[in-house]
Amino acid sequence: MESKLLKSSLVNKLKIEKVRKKDFEKLIKVYEEAYRDLKDYAEEGYENILKYLNWLYKQDKEGFFVAKLNDEIIGFICADKNWTKDRGEIHEFVVSPKYQGLGIGKKLFETALEYLRKSGKKCVGLWVGEKNEKAKNFYKKYGFEYKGKIKIWEKYLKKFEEVDGE
Numbered sequence: 001m002e003s004k005l006l007k008s009s010l011v012n013k014l015k016i017e018k019v020r021k022k023d024f025e026k027l028i029k030v031y032e033e034a035y036r037d038l039k040d041y042a043e044e045g046y047e048n049i050l051k052y053l054n055w056l057y058k059q060d061k062e063g064f065f066v067a068k069l070n071d072e073i074i075g076f077i078c079a080d081k082n083w084t085k086d087r088g089e090i091h092e093f094v095v096s097p098k099y100q101g102l103g104i105g106k107k108l109f110e111t112a113l114e115y116l117r118k119s120g121k122k123c124v125g126l127w128v129g130e131k132n133e134k135a136k137n138f139y140k141k142y143g144f145e146y147k148g149k150i151k152i153w154e155k156y157l158k159k160f161e162e163v164d165g166e
């Protein structure tokens, strides 16, 4: 009960905002922390991560959202409406480890899905590391389906129509 209350009060205080370039320093820290135990699937080193964040920003800055708690950035997600005509892509999704499991990912993810759906996309895709069970379970809960594998990466896809009945 107590943890449920804590969870809902945290999520109520959470703000989801569009990223600003000046947030990048903080995003690098959050990214490094979140991938500490998943290094096979992450960029390594300050310069590489910064380059990657710039690439994400260039792809679609309108779909790049940060989660803020008391003005501190604790997670982010990058949705790309420019990936293909019909398909949006979620390129990146992280929550700082000490805030994981509290529903923050859920709020970020739903913001990104809504953004892509409203942009007129028919479906959304993403790639996830083969051993990243937590993230894979997360995506399956949202109706994403496994569509194949390249090396250590698994591809997942969700059609908006099937889930939303539109």
Ligand SMILES: CC(C)(COP(=O)(O)OP(=O)(O)OC[C@H]1O[C@@H](n2cnc3c(N)ncnc32)[C@H](O)[C@@H]1OP(=O)(O)O)[C@@H](O)C(=O)NCCC(=O)NCCS
Residues within 6 Å of the ligand: 034, 035, 038, 092, 093, 094, 095, 096, 099, 100, 101, 102, 103, 104, 105, 106, 107, 127, 128, 129, 132, 134, 135, 137, 138, 141
């Ligand atoms: C994937 C990630 C962003 C999820 O963020 P999060 O804030 O922990 O997610 P939430 O708290 O919203 O959890 C949503 C669901 O994830 C699952 N989940 C969360 N924490 C979990 C844990 N500790 N153990 C097992 N499942 C867990 C639950 O199914 C939960 O659903 P529920 O609320 O119905 O129980 C986060 O774990 C993360 O940053 N991971 C490292 C980076 C990464 O792997 N990114 C994805 C790359 S493809």
